[in-house]
Amino acid sequence: MSAVKPAPVEDQGAAPGSEEKPIHILWINAGLSCDGDSVALTAAMQPSIEEIALAGLPGLPRIAVHWPLIDFECGPVGGADTFIEWFFKGERGEIDPFVLVVEGSIPNEAIKQEGYWCGFGDDPETGQPITTSEWIDRLAPKALAVVAIGTCATYGGIHAMAGNPTGAMGVPDYLGWDWKSQAGIPIVCVPGCPIQPDNFAETLTYLLYQAAGSAPMIPLDDKLRPTWLFGATVHEGCDRAGYYEQGEFASTYDSPKCLVKLGCWGPVVKCNVPKRGWINGVGGCPNVGGICIACTMPGFPDKFMPFMDEPPGARVSVSASGVYGSVIRRLRSMTARTVDKEPKWRHTGERVTTGYRPPW
Ligand code: SF4
Ligand code: SF4
Structure with a gap:
């Protein structure tokens, strides 16, 4: 797969000649995970990442992807070309709307007073890591939708096995199963270890069409899975x-x-x-x-x-x-x-044995 470079910062406002703003995808892959869902997604065909990221499908809104796996912006916090700045912009409400994608299970930081289980970027104020759960606390209330990708993010997965020390859980356990985004969308869960690539690509595409006003509320079952995929x-x-x-x-x-x-x-x-x-x-x-x-x-x-x-x-x-x-x-x-045999009336000779009766 060729990497998809997000549009430069100055291009991410209105498209030339239009008022259309992109929908940002803020992707946190810093839960407890192996990044296997990100890797699996590179194999998506229906649609492909390129088709989604470059708005290559009819009616699909323009998006700007901030996904660690393919992002070219990799500078340090506060520096030029900084990847993490998009997440601060999301928190400050500067890139509305955005979809928050969470990959990996959420550890219970309340049981780790002496340190932290997992984090994503540093807090410029303190120089200390920002935990993954803190990012979810900061961003989920501002997100158009929250999508959990893979069984770790949806339900906890392998990290949440009995006997684990981290108290890991899925996003619905963390935010609450009845949680809804400001747009009224429940948490969308696409489980799989890893995800089937097209299942996720299709779900994300559905949400983007929903955001564009061309699809109804995404149908989910009681475990928050898209019903047409997991029925x-x-x-x-x-x-x-x-x-x-x-x-x-x-x-x-x-x-x-x-x-x-x-x-x-x-x-x-x-x-x-x-x-x-x-x-x-x-x-x-x-x-x-x-x-x-x-x-x-x-x-x-x-x-x-x-x-x-x-x-x-x-x-x-x-x-x-x-x-x-x-x-x-x-x-x-x-x-x-x-x-496995042909009917017996298919033969040569002068007699018709098909059962045909002349009408005269
Ligand atoms: S068939 Fe079973 S093991 Fe394979 S992806 Fe589906 S749930 Fe997982
Ligand atoms: S037929 Fe059913 S039980 Fe047998 S291999 Fe397929 S899914 Fe498994």
């Missing part, structure tokens, strides 16, 4: 679901059959990856041999561990499907033999 289970979109129904299960990873006995959680996990693929329609965990470990779910990872064990309930449903499937397989093989 179905992995199992419902899986390439291997036909094998499940026929009671045919893999015992090794080189098999094309259903992976539930190897630990796949697909039947109860909300995720569209098997249907959508990973990059440009290709891939998608169970489609390509990987069990679903439920990385999009609020209970991830604790409620799905140990991975690679048969999920609870799987034994019962697998046994039932095994019995039902063996009958179905037998009936289907009879039907399959019949439909």
Whole structure:
């Protein structure tokens, strides 16, 4: 991917010949995370980062992206070409409107009196780091919308496992599940470890169209996920679901059959990856041999561990499907033999045996 350079500071007001101001994207990737969501997003195709950042889609408003992964502005606080200044501008209300994107889980700074868990830039007054949670406190009330990207930011993810020392949590746990932006938009959660690239690109695009007045309020479920992306289970979109129904299960990873006995959680996990693929329609965990470990779910990872064990309930449903499937397989093989033959009236010779009756 070619890097997308945000427009220079002086260009970020009204576009030449118009009053249109850009919508700024302030991206904080300084939660507890591996930056995997930023990296995954570089593979987005529907639409691509370039199409979003350069407003290359009809009706998409102009945006100015302040995203550490690709930003050319990397100067120190208070210096020329300073990246962090955009976040201060957001706090001062100088770049209204802006969308705040949070990547990574939010540690509980209240339990770390002697220091801090994670931060983003320094406070020019004190020279001390500004914690990530402080940035959220400063910016969320001014944001048009707050978007949590990845399972760490949405629900806490791996950092929020039982026994963790940081008290990590997702953005809705931090701000409150009923929180709404000044525009009345709830926190928008796009889970995944990492996100499926197009799921995030599409959600961001939706919000930008909403901001432009050309889309209604983004539809979210009770876990704040876009409903059109997370309404179905992995199992419902899986390439291997036909094998499940026929009671045919893999015992090794080189098999094309259903992976539930190897630990796949697909039947109860909300995720569209098997249907959508990973990059440009290709891939998608169970489609390509990987069990679903439920990385999009609020209970991830604790409620799905140990991975690679048969999920609870799987034994019962697998046994039932095994019995039902063996009958179905037998009936289907009879039907399959019949439909795999041409009808008998397709032949040479002088007799018509199609059942045709002349009307005279
Ligand atoms: S591999 Fe998983 S998601 Fe696919 S059919 Fe089997 S249980 Fe369902
Ligand atoms: S299929 Fe399962 S493991 Fe793969 S991305 Fe979706 S929830 Fe995560």
